[in-house]
Amino acid sequence: MSTRRLRVMMSTPAIRDTTNPYIVQLVDAVGHEVDVRLFSWRTAIFGRYDVLHVHWPEIFTSASSTPKRWARRVLTLVLQGRLAMTKTALVRTAHNERPHESTSRVDGAILRRWNRLTTLWIILNERTRTETAAERILIPHGHYRDHFAQFPRQDPTDDLVSVVGHIRPYKGMEELVTAVAGDSAEGAFRLHVAGKPADAALGEVLIGNASGSDRITLELDFVDDRRIVEIISSSSLVALPYRQLHNSGVALLALSLDRPVLVPDNAVTRDLQQEVGASWVHLLDADAELTQAVRDALRHRIPDGSPDLSAREWPVTARQHATAYARAAEIRGSR
Structure with missing residues (x-):
């Protein structure tokens, strides 16, 4: 009997020419190990998936105008509510120890809630300090060759x-x-x-x-x-x-x-x-x-x-991510 592959939603929407090459490589490599789904609000809130993988959570509330920003804030709070009430695991890659730019009081509160919801952290180097005591897995940043x-x-x-x-x-x-x-x-x-x-x-x-x-x-x-x-x-x-x-x-x-x-x-x-x-x-x-x-x-x-x-080869990185997703799903499912 075959085992169902984990369904992992990335926080990245459709891949474009402007998409960060790190994300492009990650989506491609990890797709050989798990069922990868790119982000949409509809699927994120109503769809079926086991793990949400978030890289830079501040982008959820980023928008070009105040009305759009408030709309994205509301959607983000709904998504966070879904994560809190279901067994969907939240995996976070800690690219930085803290955001580079200051945020408003509202967005700061939303970011802190992302931290509290995090099931598992992926750290890119062993020096990284994470915002919460959730379990951590070290996966070095892959190369671009x-x-x-x-x-x-x-x-x-x-x-x-x-x-x-x-x-x-x-x-x-x-x-x-x-x-x-x-x-x-x-x-x-x-x-x-x-x-x-x-x-x-x-x-x-x-x-x-x-x-x-x-x-x-x-x-x-x-x-x-x-x-x-x-x-x-x-x-x-x-x-x-x-x-x-x-x-x-x-x-x-x-x-x-x-x-x-x-x-x-x-x-x-x-x-x-x-x-x-x-x-x-x-x-x-x-x-x-x-x-x-x-x-x-x-x-x-x-x-x-x-x-x-050689420590940053993508096939190895992909397998490490798959292990991290499985561990996060296990942790979330046991709660």
């Missing part, structure tokens, strides 16, 4: 540094652009910033900070996968001068494309450096002068070969 293998790479330019991805205030792009614009030291480098700012005001700040510098290229819009590969592969270093960095898909993306990264020095990034090697992961001290730290990293040049990402 397979996802981006279809796109042609460029030859690297020795003095080119890039930053890619959604531009948000905590990432420190304003300070990096200002530092490069004012850098006249010997060995000055070029900077390419590509990604859509969180809001128009942040974009205007970056444009103003870069004004007058011919060494800074700003590409302030959504960057598709092909363009991401072009930008990163043409660079000799990917810089991530984040004010807060706990898990970084961009760092793993750069390493997957065989480009070294400069990241803030903390326990998580030191673990990553130990995993793949100091020639691939350069650490940025909080007191270091930013442009000098970039120049120091560039002097090491791109190492030969590729960083070792």
Whole structure:
């Protein structure tokens, strides 16, 4: 007799060109292990599934207008009520230890309820502290090699540094652009910033900070996968001068494309450096002068070969997720 596969609903709706590549890979890989369903409000509230897997719960109440935001809040409360009254398990991936942006009092209360409803946490590194004492399973963030293998790479330019991805205030792009614009030291480098700012005001700040510098290229819009590969592969270093960095898909993306990264020095990034090697992961001290730290990293040049990402293979990651879903369903069913 065959065993019914677990039905797992992802918090992600239909896969689009703008969908986070991590989610695209996860949905594809996990689909070989469980019955994956993409998110819709109708199915989430009225449909049949065993596990809801949520990544960034703040997106449930995010909307472009106040009426839409209130509608999504109501729907979220109804969904939370369903989870509380049924044996549907809630699995949460802790991408960060706390939200990067502040929330309203209402949305903060909704987020706290998500925490209380969580059956099981998936943590991406062993340093993660979760919001509740629910059971935890460590599943390292998968690499991006397979996802981006279809796109042609460029030859690297020795003095080119890039930053890619959604531009948000905590990432420190304003300070990096200002530092490069004012850098006249010997060995000055070029900077390419590509990604859509969180809001128009942040974009205007970056444009103003870069004004007058011919060494800074700003590409302030959504960057598709092909363009991401072009930008990163043409660079000799990917810089991530984040004010807060706990898990970084961009760092793993750069390493997957065989480009070294400069990241803030903390326990998580030191673990990553130990995993793949100091020639691939350069650490940025909080007191270091930013442009000098970039120049120091560039002097090491791109190492030969590729960083070792064997601990982040997707077939293994998929099986680990299936185990986590089964464990969450077991915990929820026993209550």
